[in-house]
Structure formats: C-alpha cells, structure tokens
Amino acid sequence: MLVADAGIGLVNALGGTAITFGEALEQAACTVPAVWLLVGLATAVVATRPTLRPLGGAGIVATFGITLLGPTFRFPDQAMSISPIGHVPNITADDAPWTGLLVVGGIAMAPARSRLRRFRATRRAMRPLGGATGAAQGVK
Numbered sequence: 783m784l785v786a787d788a789g790i791g792l793v794n795a796l797g798g799t800a801i802t803f804g805e806a807l808e809q810a811a812c813t814v815p816a817v818w819l820l821v822g823l824a825t826a827v828v829a830t831r832p833t834l835r836p837l838g839g840a841g842i843v844a845t846f847g848i849t850l851l852g853p854t855f856r857f858p859d860q861a862m863s864i865s866p867i868g869h870v871p872n873i874t875a876d877d878a879p880w881t882g883l884l885v886v887g888g889i890a891m892a893p894a895r896s897r898l899r900r901f902r903a904t905r906r907a908m909r910p911l912g913g914a915t916g917a918a919q920g921v922k
Contacts, residue, residue: 783817784810801874808873815887816866820845822893866890 784807791806824838848857849867862868869882 783814786810805874809870812870812873812883813867815883815890816870819866819886819890822890826893 787806787810788803791801791803791810794801794806795803820842824842827838827841828835845865845867848862848865851857852862852865852868866886869886871878871880871883
C-alpha cells in the first residue's frame, strides 16, 4: 500500500499539484492502522467460520464503498463512521483529529497482541523433532 501511494505521491510531485510527495506518503502511512483493522476483521471471520469467507471480503468492499461513495451520496455521519478508513485524518488540515485514528489503531493491535501471546505459548509447548531434550541439543 505504501509503495502504491509512493507512486501516487511521485506523480503528484512531478505533476505540480499542491500535494507534495511527503504529504502523500504520510497520508498513506495514516491509513495503515485502518487497513490492519479491516484485514484483521476479515481474517477473524474466516478463522472463525471458513465457510463465511465471502463475508470477510464483502466487509472490506462495503467499507471502501462507504468511504468512497458516502460523501457523494451524502451519507449521514453515523453511516460514515462505520468505516475505519473514515477515521483517518486529513494530515494537510490544520486541526486534524487524531483521536479516531488512535482508537482504530488500538483496536487493530488488540488481536495482534493476543495472537503474539498465543504464538509464544505454542512455541514453548512444542518439542524438538526427534525427541531430543534441550541438553542434547546444547541448550542450557
């Protein structure tokens, strides 16, 4: 995503628009937590019920639809706030609200912390192949 936006930033910089390369890249970096949340929710749906795989993708498509088409069709603020991407601030604004992005990032990181703890616990419970003990492998 950052690579794609770097390309957009480069086109903007070369085209002489008011948006600089750095601003485009910073805006893309601000969208990362919202995308993590979307991917995490889709992954949770698939992990919970693999038969509902289309629902995970539909959630992502619906979110982008709300984000892109909502302003055009004048969706109410309550509908626009469903999308995590709607909480990404416009960094070029003087009074960009960062609270929404921090909340979205915190929600996105909660499952990641849980998975990391689970991974560490699983790793400790695993035994080496061949049944060798730690001492036989040179581990003290």
